[in-house]
Amino acid sequence: MYTKELELTLAKLAKELLAKLAKQLLLNNPEETMEALQRVIRYNDWRYYVQSDPVLSDYEYDQLFAWLKQLEQENPHLVSADSPTQKVAQGLAAAATPTAAGKAPEGATKAFPTVQHLVPMLSLDNSYNADDLVDWDRKVREQSGLTDIEYCIEPKFDGASISLIYENDKITRGATRGDGVAGEDITVNIRQIKFIPDTANFSKYDIQTIEIRGEVLINKDTFKAFNDQRAANNLPPLANPRNAASGSLRMVDPKEVAKRGLEAFVYHMSYHVMERGKEEPKEILTHSNTLDMLSKLGFRSPAKEKKVVKGIQAVVDYCHAFETERDNLPYEIDGMVIKVNDYALQDKLGMTTHHPRWAMAYKFKARQATSKLRKVEFQVGRTGSITPVAKIDPVPIGGVTVGSISLFNEDVVREKDLKIGDTVLVERAGDVIPYIVKSVADLRDGSEQDIVFPTNCPVCNSKLEKPEGESVWRCPNINCEAQVIERMIHFVSKDAMDIRSLGESNVRKFYSLGLMKDIPGIYELDFGKLEQLEGFGKKSLSNLQAAIEQSKAQPLHRLIFGLGIRYVGETTAKTLANAIHHLLDYKGWTAEQLLELEDIGPKVAGSISQFFANADNIAVLQKLESLGVNLRNNKSTQETGGSLDGQTFLFTGTLTKLKRSDAEELVEQQGGKILSGVSSKLNYLVVGEEAGSKLEKAKKINTIRILTEDEFIKLANITI
Numbered sequence: 001m002y003t004k005e006l007e008l009t010l011a012k013l014a015k016e017l018l019a020k021l022a023k024q025l026l027l028n029n030p031e032e033t034m035e036a037l038q039r040v041i042r043y044n045d046w047r048y049y050v051q052s053d054p055v056l057s058d059y060e061y062d063q064l065f066a067w068l069k070q071l072e073q074e075n076p077h078l079v080s081a082d083s084p085t086q087k088v089a090q091g092l093a094a095a096a097t098p099t100a101a102g103k104a105p106e107g108a109t110k111a112f113p114t115v116q117h118l119v120p121m122l123s124l125d126n127s128y129n130a131d132d133l134v135d136w137d138r139k140v141r142e143q144s145g146l147t148d149i150e151y152c153i154e155p156k157f158d159g160a161s162i163s164l165i166y167e168n169d170k171i172t173r174g175a176t177r178g179d180g181v182a183g184e185d186i187t188v189n190i191r192q193i194k195f196i197p198d199t200a201n202f203s204k205y206d207i208q209t210i211e212i213r214g215e216v217l218i219n220k221d222t223f224k225a226f227n228d229q230r231a232a233n234n235l236p237p238l239a240n241p242r243n244a245a246s247g248s249l250r251m252v253d254p255k256e257v258a259k260r261g262l263e264a265f266v267y268h269m270s271y272h273v274m275e276r277g278k279e280e281p282k283e284i285l286t287h288s289n290t291l292d293m294l295s296k297l298g299f300r301s302p303a304k305e306k307k308v309v310k311g312i313q314a315v316v317d318y319c320h321a322f323e324t325e326r327d328n329l330p331y332e333i334d335g336m337v338i339k340v341n342d343y344a345l346q347d348k349l350g351m352t353t354h355h356p357r358w359a360m361a362y363k364f365k366a367r368q369a370t371s372k373l374r375k376v377e378f379q380v381g382r383t384g385s386i387t388p389v390a391k392i393d394p395v396p397i398g399g400v401t402v403g404s405i406s407l408f409n410e411d412v413v414r415e416k417d418l419k420i421g422d423t424v425l426v427e428r429a430g431d432v433i434p435y436i437v438k439s440v441a442d443l444r445d446g447s448e449q450d451i452v453f454p455t456n457c458p459v460c461n462s463k464l465e466k467p468e469g470e471s472v473w474r475c476p477n478i479n480c481e482a483q484v485i486e487r488m489i490h491f492v493s494k495d496a497m498d499i500r501s502l503g504e505s506n507v508r509k510f511y512s513l514g515l516m517k518d519i520p521g522i523y524e525l526d527f528g529k530l531e532q533l534e535g536f537g538k539k540s541l542s543n544l545q546a547a548i549e550q551s552k553a554q555p556l557h558r559l560i561f562g563l564g565i566r567y568v569g570e571t572t573a574k575t576l577a578n579a580i581h582h583l584l585d586y587k588g589w590t591a592e593q594l595l596e597l598e599d600i601g602p603k604v605a606g607s608i609s610q611f612f613a614n615a616d617n618i619a620v621l622q623k624l625e626s627l628g629v630n631l632r633n634n635k636s637t638q639e640t641g642g643s644l645d646g647q648t649f650l651f652t653g654t655l656t657k658l659k660r661s662d663a664e665e666l667v668e669q670q671g672g673k674i675l676s677g678v679s680s681k682l683n684y685l686v687v688g689e690e691a692g693s694k695l696e697k698a699k700k701i702n703t704i705r706i707l708t709e710d711e712f713i714k715l716a717n718i719t720i
């Protein structure tokens, strides 16, 4: 559709327009400017929706879009019917098609039938500043003739939008947004999502058919775990939860979708048909009441997050207040949505072909910034992987200063076409690690230099290797100093053996002083020598000694994870720990045997059997055991005697005395099992503060015992 030359021209034109905009200048005349804006916006829609590879930041795009709208308002006679402001973006449907390898999560597909929405799914008018809200409120008041408008404000969830149809209380269809007019029928996948019930009692409100809209999300923790898994498999992480959510929605296998841990919020009723002869109940006369109704029916709606206020100043205040909470939320939001609360008034205001007039998105400033790429360093990881790390001029983004950014591997550097000296666009979404979106190639002046990958290890100088089909270079020398140190750092880390007082800097220090040269060395530290070091008091050393001592009794899966076997993340470590009595039982296991364990594929099995076939590794394990480190699976001995033997548990709500992960671990240590949902298989539901739908569901199954946190503590015989 676009030739390379045309793309370059349009990219240049966009920059030119943004530069003019900053100075409030037109090109030669409004007509020429408007035409240029239209071309640029259409091109960027294509990059964003069809290629999934935008070249402008959202903020830049929104500025150009707003400028075009303003010029059209000032020059109504020049507005053309096919202007991007006049319709839903072209080519959105094609956005359903995942593009170049690596951009869409594996397993994505395009094989879903197209279905028409009952009512088009429009965009929202948006703004980044409070003045625009005031302006919008003025228009709403003028059009309605009212002096004070009641608004409902709620978060703008940053995920993938969906539309759901329920008929006679049953879900009959779930679809993606697609081009706004028609989307993809993904009902099977939608049914895997938390908080979307298969049946909901709409008939209680005399509603026969209803179409509701919402957003599918991946919460921040799940997203982090998802990216950790990708990292363990040497895949670069996905940029943001939005991409992960929309990719996951379109996977072929619903079972895979279920594993992604998708969640949903519903926030809009777009269409409904009452049962014959029935009146609309008060629950669906205002937007806010509808959110409450949806929540009562078992959906997750922003019923708690929303706020109903009168007048625009209160709206602005709530938006600002909510923005400060942004990082504390478990999911990503990119702004707030303000809606006229009364449906009758919404109908009166109507919509343009592009967006409803009764709603407005107030977007938070994107957490993006531009900086200069000064140099690239190459770090050696614990498995020998060589990671390029970009050093940029430090810039503040979303409250932290970013100076170092991982570039993952050579392919990423090539794909993004990065050069030393480039201006780069950097983004940091919520808790996600910062990443380089792209280089701004147009700003090059010829002095930029290629990034040269080393051929030898920067630490031990061994020749680097890269197996066919992989994108990561490796140092093959397992005694490479960098690898040894990184392995120790990993071993003591929080999710492994959790010897926190022995953090990264101590590991480096002790290693460089020759006090600790490998993992078993941690348990042979000479505290007499440590006492002579500067900066180590008696107290901190005795704490360190106690922490090391305690770690000897850590559950086996932590030790396995801590060993840093390639491809073995926390989940696989648990599977491995559960399948044997003693870690050395794995000596002699073949890859075929390992493949029989749950969720272990050929690549992982190969890596594990290789690890246990290596005599040096076995010697390390034997040494650890002789130093007192636990190599046994205590769970298996408790399976016949653990007090929670064979019982199933689920925790819901916020626990106040125990950490959820510790409580779950306690259950497992005592031979119990954690389930992921409420079903008749569940024996105990432990209920913390603010428990929600799980509790409601459990109450309906009379074989489930519901415990308070204290009752659980008693049952599990824990002293805290």
Ligand SMILES: NC(=O)c1ccc[n+]([C@@H]2O[C@H](COP(=O)([O-])OP(=O)(O)OC[C@H]3O[C@@H](n4cnc5c(N)ncnc54)[C@H](O)[C@@H]3O)[C@@H](O)[C@H]2O)c1
Binding pocket: 044, 045, 047, 048, 049, 054, 055, 056, 057, 058, 059, 061, 062, 122, 123, 124, 126, 154, 155, 156, 157, 158, 160, 161, 162, 214, 215, 267, 268, 337, 361
């Ligand atoms: N960078 C680029 O080149 C480029 C190109 C095209 C579009 N874009 C971005 O995409 C935006 C347009 O996308 P869009 O049409 O999806 O609009 P949008 O993201 O601005 O807002 C509309 C969407 O918000 C979602 N939403 C979340 N919470 C909601 C709630 N509580 N109530 C109602 N809706 C809620 C819905 O999915 C709805 O479709 C542009 O504003 C721009 O930021 C960027």
Ligand SMILES: [Zn+2]
Binding pocket: 380, 457, 458, 459, 460, 461, 462, 475, 476, 477, 480, 481, 482
């Ligand atoms: Zn090396």
